[in-house]
Amino acid sequence: xxxxxxxxxxxxxxxxxxxxxxxxxxxxxxxxxxxxxxxxxxxxxxxxxxxxxxxxxxxxxxxxxxxxxxxxxxxxxxxxxxxxxxxxxxxxxxxxxxxxxxxxxxxxxxxxxxxxxxxxxxxxxxxxxxxxxxxxxxxxxxxxxxxxxxxxxxxxxxxxxxxxxxxxxxxxxxxxxxxxxxxxxxxxxxxxxxxxxxxxxxxxxxxxxxxxxxxxxxxxxxxxxxxxxxxxxxxxxxxxxxxxxxxxxxxxx
Numbered sequence: 228x229x230x231x232x233x234x235x236x237x238x239x240x241x242x243x244x245x246x247x248x249x250x251x252x253x254x255x256x257x258x259x260x261x262x263x264x265x266x267x268x269x270x271x272x273x274x275x276x277x278x279x280x281x282x283x284x285x286x287x288x289x290x291x292x293x294x295x296x297x298x299x300x301x302x303x304x305x306x307x308x309x310x311x312x313x314x315x316x317x318x319x320x321x322x323x324x325x326x327x328x329x330x331x332x333x334x335x336x337x338x339x340x341x342x343x344x345x346x347x348x349x350x351x352x353x354x355x356x357x358x359x360x361x362x363x364x365x366x367x368x369x370x371x372x373x374x375x376x377x378x379x380x381x382x383x384x385x386x387x388x389x390x391x392x393x394x395x396x397x398x399x400x401x402x403x404x405x406x407x408x409x410x411x412x413x414x415x416x417x418x419x420x421x422x423x424x425x426x427x428x429x430x431x432x433x434x435x436x437x438x439x440x441x442x443x444x445x446x447x448x449x450x451x452x453x454x455x456x457x458x459x460x461x462x463x464x465x466x467x468x469x470x471x472x473x474x475x476x477x478x479x480x
Contacts, residue, residue, distance in 0.1 A: 228257060235420065237267060237341060239476040242453035244461060246430055246468035252281030253428050253472035254289045258296050265343035266301045268292060269474035270313075273335040273355050273428040275401070280330025284321045284403055288334050291317040299340075306340040306348035307412055313338065314352060314402070314410050321403035333403040337369070337426040341476065347415040347424065352408045353401045356432050359415065360423040363445035365437040372400035372409050390433065420480040421445075430471030431456060434463040449475050 228239045239259075245251045252274035260266035272288035274281030292313055299309055314336060321332050335353030349357045354371040370376060374397035375389040389395060400409040418424075423444045432440070435456070443459075444452045453475050460471055 228259065234480070235265065235345065236479050237265065237476050238449050238479055239267065239269070239474070240449040240453045241472070241474050242457045243472040244457050244468075244470070246461070246464065246470050247466055248468075248470055250279070250282065251470055252285055253430065253470040254282075254285035255426075255472040255474050256289050256292065257474050257476065258293060260299070260301065261297065263301045263343060266341065267476065268296045268299075268340050269338060269424070269426050269476060271335075271337040271355050271426040271428055271472050271474055273353065273430070273470065273472070275333045276331040276403075280325075280328060280332040281334070283324050283328065283330070284332035284334035287320045287324060287332075288317045288336060288402065291320060292338070301342045306342060306346075307414065309340065310338060310348055310350035310412065311410060314350060314408070318402045318408060325403060331403075333401045335398070335401055335428065337428070339424050339426060339476075341418065341424070341478075345418045345478070347418055349413040349415070349424075351411045353398050354429045356427060356429075357413075358423075358425040358427075358437065358440060360425070360441045360444055361419065362421050363438075363441040365441050366422075367413060368437065369411050369413070372411070373398050396429075418478045420478055423449075423475065423477045425473060425475050427456075427473040428469075428471055430469035431460050431473050433469075434460045444475060444477070449477050
């Protein structure tokens, strides 16, 4: 998918795979703005809870994103405020879904908006991540709301040890939780040609170093990069892989 503006274009693609799980609970969407060229929203939601609870939660995130983005104005609305509203409304809708369901639906959120002035805003909750690459170099990545990330912050374990920690899937924040989830945000003043934004669930990033991710998204066109990331993650999972999803957008002149 491409969306063009006067000075740049956005080349965008998504990728998803059920992994070795019985159910697909990840949802991913890239939404080009209906009225504004050079503006888009990317969302990854990794659902959790019961057979269908996780899928219901992830669906609710995507539905909320679509409804709110239809009303978003790139010239009048603040992207930070939009993403905060998306998180708050999705959280509320998932909690309402839980009242009528036997499962306990929860979801992560990894999202970003790109505006026609090349600015961008990133938001995340849980352990789905957003990476910002300049060429092959990682400029920024979100910090997980997870138990192992807390141990890393406290200096008790290393990043490498976190990957194999038995409680690596425990989250300290997610949509649908009893308490208000934490919301991590990052504003980017200007994206440059060759920059890439990548939102993905832990079923994908778990199998890559930032250096590997950067090399793949920089070397290959977005569609081929997404296909290679999914294929490599599946190979490295060795039959024990989670659902995985990604939304990848590259900025080109």
